[in-house]
Amino acid sequence: MKVAIVGATGAVGREMISDLENSNINHIDIKLFASPRSAGEVLTFRGKSHEVKPFSLEAMRGLDACLMSAGGSFSRQNAKAIADLGVTVIDNSSAWRMVDGVPLVVPEVNPEALRGLPKGVIIANPNCSTIQMVVALKPLMDKFGVEQVQVATYQSVSGTGQKGIKELATQVESIFKFQDPKAEVYAQPIAYNVLPGIDVLDGSGHCFEEEKMVRETRKIFGKPNLPVMATTVRVPVYHCHSEAVSVQLSKPVSRREAIEAMTGFKGLTVHTEDAHAAFPTPRGIAGDQGVHVARVRTPIDAERSDWLQMWVVADNLKKGAATNAVQILEAISYH
Numbered sequence: 001m002k003v004a005i006v007g008a009t010g011a012v013g014r015e016m017i018s019d020l021e022n023s024n025i026n027h028i029d030i031k032l033f034a035s036p037r038s039a040g041e042v043l044t045f046r047g048k049s050h051e052v053k054p055f056s057l058e059a060m061r062g063l064d065a066c067l068m069s070a071g072g073s074f075s076r077q078n079a080k081a082i083a084d085l086g087v088t089v090i091d092n093s094s095a096w097r098m099v100d101g102v103p104l105v106v107p108e109v110n111p112e113a114l115r116g117l118p119k120g121v122i123i124a125n126p127n128c129s130t131i132q133m134v135v136a137l138k139p140l141m142d143k144f145g146v147e148q149v150q151v152a153t154y155q156s157v158s159g160t161g162q163k164g165i166k167e168l169a170t171q172v173e174s175i176f177k178f179q180d181p182k183a184e185v186y187a188q189p190i191a192y193n194v195l196p197g198i199d200v201l202d203g204s205g206h207c208f209e210e211e212k213m214v215r216e217t218r219k220i221f222g223k224p225n226l227p228v229m230a231t232t233v234r235v236p237v238y239h240c241h242s243e244a245v246s247v248q249l250s251k252p253v254s255r256r257e258a259i260e261a262m263t264g265f266k267g268l269t270v271h272t273e274d275a276h277a278a279f280p281t282p283r284g285i286a287g288d289q290g291v292h293v294a295r296v297r298t299p300i301d302a303e304r305s306d307w308l309q310m311w312v313v314a315d316n317l318k319k320g321a322a323t324n325a326v327q328i329l330e331a332i333s334y335h
């Protein structure tokens with residue numbers, strides 16, 4: 001299988017290389033691309049060195065698939081032209097997610113969206129915060145039905161790519177030297193701080209990250225009117241996004257029934273031990289490919305309820321991006 005990674009030197013691209021190395025696709029002829037800035041850099045894939053090349057449309061000719069994580073404007077400019085060459089594009093940016101006819105896929109949740117696709121189409125990878133939430137919600141949706149979702153996120157700086165990681169590290173260093181942290185990537189310092197909004201503000205009080213969570217969740221579940229309320233927040237954590245999710249189900253359930261429904265769902269690990277030391281945290285699960293759920297509970301004083309609360313954590317660079325893209329590739333692989 002001939003596969004390109006475009007954006008190979010980025011935070012997501014590097015994880016794509018690692019996930020693809022460990023994928024179930026045995027024979028991969030890999031080609032790595034980035035901008036001219038990092039052309040010439042050498043990266044390793046399955047024990048062999050590969051030079052990163054500057055992207056060109058011509059270099060896509062003859063490939064089977066292109067895993068793309070080079071930002072929204074790059075995707076808007078290039079994805080369609082690559083797909084027109086007969087190359088299936090799996091895009092990580094927000095550029096194509098809400099376009100009619102473009103499948104928006106989490107393989108554990110809506111694999112049917114991949115069925116019967118020809119080669120040479122664009123498939124969109126959802127937003128990182130959306131992916132982990134829909135994986136946790138899917139078994140509840142199947143068993144009990146979902147009426148509405150409320151979520152508050154605690155999102156790491158790697159969600160902003162390499163520059164977000166550098167910003168937090170530089171600011172922490174400044175603070176340790178008793179200097180004022182300089183905010184360059186975010187509007188205010190992220191070190192020792194919490195920023196209540198992610199991505200551009202839309203003028204109505206919401207930010208684009210919240211809009212993504214709402215609209216993408218509806219599209220993935222095929223429920224265009226599902227009420228979803230999101231508050232997205234950046235926290236000074238390097239890897240993994242955490243979410244406090246409250247979900248209203250179509251019927252009352254006990255805590256045990258909810259845990260049973262979620263246990264064993266593909267890609268989801270349900271932590272049932274009520275102990276501070278046992279809860280999954282961003283630090284604890286960084287690098288893991290799955291979604292972790294803990295603290296599943298009904299509201300206080302309600303033995304059974306149509307409302308459930310839970311804590312959901314996943315590595316935004318893994319299941320939130322690279323792992324999901326590689327799983328899509330595995331699902332459609334033409335080998």
Ligand SMILES: NC(=O)c1ccc[n+]([C@@H]2O[C@H](COP(=O)([O-])OP(=O)(O)OC[C@H]3O[C@@H](n4cnc5c(N)ncnc54)[C@H](OP(=O)(O)O)[C@@H]3O)[C@@H](O)[C@H]2O)c1
Pocket residue numbers: 006007008009010011012013033034035036037038039055068069070071072074092093094126127128158159160161162163316317320321
């Ligand atoms: N970070 C996450 O958690 C996450 C999760 C889901 C989706 N995404 C999406 O994935 C994409 C990449 O994010 P990231 O976090 O990996 O960002 P990043 O660390 O900034 O990496 C961006 C990558 O894109 C390359 N690139 C930029 N402009 C290019 C161009 N004109 N031609 C070819 N390559 C170009 C960069 O190459 P150089 O090294 O040459 O600059 C780099 O390899 C974004 O669309 C983002 O929204 C990210």
